[in-house]
Every structure is written in C-alpha cells, then in structure tokens.
Amino acid sequence: MTVHTETTGSGERAGAAGEAIRPHAEDAFAGELKALVAADDRPRPERWRLSPWAVATYLLGGTLPDGTVVTPKYVGPRRIVEVAVTTLATDRALLLLGVPGTAKTWVSEHLAAAVSGDSTLLVQGTAGTPEEAIRYGWNYAQLLAHGPSRAALVPSPVMRAMADGMTARVEELTRIPADVQDTLITVLSEKTLPIPELGEEVQAVRGFNLVATANDRDRGVNELSSALRRRFNTVVLPLPATPEAEVEIVSRRVDQIGRSLDLPAAPEGIDEIRRVVTVFRELRDGVTTDGRTKLKSPSGTLSTAEAISVVTGGLALAAHFGDGVLRPGDVAAGILGAVVRDPAADAVVWQEYLEAVVRERDGWKDFYRACREVSA
Numbered sequence: 001m002t003v004h005t006e007t008t009g010s011g012e013r014a015g016a017a018g019e020a021i022r023p024h025a026e027d028a029f030a031g032e033l034k035a036l037v038a039a040d041d042r043p044r045p046e047r048w049r050l051s052p053w054a055v056a057t058y059l060l061g062g063t064l065p066d067g068t069v070v071t072p073k074y075v076g077p078r079r080i081v082e083v084a085v086t087t088l089a090t091d092r093a094l095l096l097l098g099v100p101g102t103a104k105t106w107v108s109e110h111l112a113a114a115v116s117g118d119s120t121l122l123v124q125g126t127a128g129t130p131e132e133a134i135r136y137g138w139n140y141a142q143l144l145a146h147g148p149s150r151a152a153l154v155p156s157p158v159m160r161a162m163a164d165g166m167t168a169r170v171e172e173l174t175r176i177p178a179d180v181q182d183t184l185i186t187v188l189s190e191k192t193l194p195i196p197e198l199g200e201e202v203q204a205v206r207g208f209n210l211v212a213t214a215n216d217r218d219r220g221v222n223e224l225s226s227a228l229r230r231r232f233n234t235v236v237l238p239l240p241a242t243p244e245a246e247v248e249i250v251s252r253r254v255d256q257i258g259r260s261l262d263l264p265a266a267p268e269g270i271d272e273i274r275r276v277v278t279v280f281r282e283l284r285d286g287v288t289t290d291g292r293t294k295l296k297s298p299s300g301t302l303s304t305a306e307a308i309s310v311v312t313g314g315l316a317l318a319a320h321f322g323d324g325v326l327r328p329g330d331v332a333a334g335i336l337g338a339v340v341r342d343p344a345a346d347a348v349v350w351q352e353y354l355e356a357v358v359r360e361r362d363g364w365k366d367f368y369r370a371c372r373e374v375s376a
C-alpha cells in the first residue's frame with residue numbers, strides 16, 4: 001500500500017533557495033495526483049488532467065485500485081463536491097459561497113490543482129482590484145518604446161486561463177467594486193476578452209472555467225449584479241454538520257500543518273482538539289451540546305479555520321515550552337483570543353460561559369483553571 005501524505009513541495013517552484021513554506025496543492029499532493037491520473041480511465045473533458053470522478057475522489061479521498069490512499073481534502077457532503085466539479089465541466093462558472101472558514105479558498109485551490117494541474121491563476125479580490133487584474137495591463141516601458149503590441153501586453157491570470165484552457169480563480173469576488181466585477185460578464189458569457197487597443201481578442205479555448213469564492217458575511221458590500229450571478233452556479237459550503245466531522249477536519253489539518261512546521265505529531269492531543277471544537281460549536285450555536293443551557297454568542301465567527309489555528313498554536317507551545325503533549329494550558333490563551341474579539345461585550349459572554357458551563361463540566365477542571373489563569 002502506498003500512502004502519499006507528503007506536505008513538502010516538489011521544490012520545482014520553490015526554487016533553489018529552499019522549500020516553500022506553503023507549497024501549492026498541485027505540488028504538495030503531486031504523488032496523489034499522479035496516482036489518480038494513472039488510475040483514471042473515465043472520459044475527461046478537454047484539457048482536464050482528470051475525469052470529474054477522479055477530481056471528486058481527489059477532494060473527498062478514497063483508495064485506488066493499486067492501493068494508493070488518496071487523503072480527503074474536503075470533509076463534507078459528497079454531493080456538494082460532485083456539483084462543484086460538474087459545474088466546471090459546463091459553460092457556467094462556479095461560485096463557492098459560505099461563512100468564513102468553511103474551506104472556500106481551500107476547495108477552490110484543490111479544484112484548480114486537480115482539474116488543470118495549476119492553482120496559481122489567481123486574482124485576489126479587494127476593494128482596490130482594478131480592471132487590469134481581470135483583463136490585462138501594459139508593460140509601460142514596452143508600450144512607450146514600441147506602441148501597443150502583444151509583447152507590451154501583460155495578461156491577467158484570467159486571460160492566461162482563457163488562452164490555455166485552464167481554471168482561473170477569483171478570491172473574494174464580492175469585495176471587488178461592481179464595475180470591475182462586470183468585466184467578468186463578457187468573459188463568462190461570450191468567452192472572449194476584447195483588446196480594443198490591438199483590434200484583437202482572446203477567445204477562451206475549451207477547458208477554461210472560473211472558480212470564484214465569496215464570503216457570506218460580506219453580503220451587501222458589493223452585491224453581485226444579477227447579470228453576473230446568472231453566469232455562476234452557486235455552491236454553498238456549510239459549517240461542519242457534526243462535532244465528529246469538525247474534530248476530524250481540525251486534527252487532519254493540524255497534523256499537516258504541524259508536519260510542515262516540524263512540530264512533533266501529538267496523537268494524545270485529540271482530547272484537547274475535541275474540547276476546542278466543543279467550545280467553538282457551543283458558543284457559535286448559542287446552546288450547549290446537551291441542549292440544556294442557552295448561551296450568548298460572541299462577535300467572532302469561531303470558524304473551523306480558527307479552531308485549526310488555536311490548536312496549531314497550542315501544539316507549538318507544547319513543543320517548545322512543554323513536553324510536547326497538548327494540554328489545556330496550551331490552548332486556553334488561543335481560545336480566549338478567538339472568542340474575545342470585542343473586549344467589552346465578548347469578555348462578558350466568555351466569563352458567563354466559563355462559570356456556567358466549563359466550571360460545572362466533568363473532566364474540565366484543568367481546562368477551567370487554565371482559562372481562569374489567562375483571563376485574569
């Protein structure tokens with residue numbers, strides 16, 4: 001049985017200077033992707049590296065006929081992944097929507113890596129994203145010296161994806177000003193990008209599509225126009241349905257991140273991970289797991305992503321200043337930091353939770369004490 005769980009990059013892009021801190025998905029999971037290509041005998045859409053089935057397997061994990069274990073990247077409903085992958089094989093683009101920390105960016109990166117073998121054709125959406133980031137810019141030295149020409153043109157990631165039949169990514173679409181967003185309408189409906197300065201255009205070749213992500217909390221910042229929305233198939237990524245699923249996500253990611261930071265593996269830490277997830281879920285849901293006590297929710301999102309950082313931070317503390325075993329004292333400060341965003345209101349919420357729930361719970365005495373210490 002071959003298990004590919006490498007988190008180190010192939011070094012190709014990292015260059016001679018050393019390993020990248022965070023290799024791209026296609027490098028980090030190059031072994032799995034290669035095994036999938038070899039095992040995949042289903043039809044592939046033009047210019048796809050893998051069939052839709054194999055892309056879904058890459059995301060959800062599974063065991064290949066040759067025994068290769070594909071690790072799950074996304075933990076969640078299979079149907080969501082199937083719809084997302086299928087969308088990319090149609091003429092509609094994919095919009096991943098959800099509250100913060102629901103793996104929108106993560107899924108988008110892995111989709112691009114699996115479908116096109118390249119997750120780097122990326123436009124980061126901000127309030128200041130200019131049209132050039134989606135269309136093209138100019139190399140001004142060239143432009144002034146020789147006038148407008150193809151050589152002077154600096155293509156955007158979207159333009160390159162169109163020309164090469166690849167997957168383009170747009171992060172945080174709804175933060176981009178509305179008029180710039182609308183640049184995407186021609187791209188997505190006509191599949192062409194005019195270059196009036198040259199009297200030319202770039203036509204998208206088959207294989208081109210686009211994955212955008214947008215945060216639920218940003219709703220209303222720059223609402224998608226209905227014209228643009230129609231070009232997208234929207235897939236909503238939910239919060240993990242059960243505590244078990246969330247614990248699995250956190251421990252899996254912490255393990256990967258920990259390995260890339262050279263932290264020792266800490267399987268004994270699983271109880272502490274369970275506790276972090278429990279605290280986060282209870283405060284998020286506004287009720288204890290047993291359904292008996294109503295709670296106030298703090299202003300922070302307390303997402304799975306934040307739980308991952310709390311545990312990773314705790315592991316680093318345990319490794320550098322403890323005996324390597326994750327203990328309540330290692331996560332308490334991190335939890336406090338995630339919960340108390342607004343020093344006035346959230347501190348009250350946290351104190352109430354601490355006294356009413358944590359203090360009374362069997363087996364939570366150490367944790368209660370550790371939390372009291374950092375709150376004081």
Ligand SMILES: Nc1ncnc2c1ncn2[C@@H]1O[C@H](COP(=O)(O)OP(=O)(O)OP(=O)(O)O)[C@@H](O)[C@H]1O
Binds near residue numbers: 098213215253304305
């Ligand atoms: N269901 C899940 N399956 C696997 N990993 C998950 C899941 N939910 C969250 N994660 C992990 O959470 C981390 C953060 O995810 P990511 O940055 O993609 O969130 P996001 O939805 O893009 O958040 P934001 O809205 O803040 O941009 C990633 O490391 C990812 O692995």
Ligand SMILES: [Mg+2]
Binds near residue numbers: 105
């Ligand atoms: Mg994101």
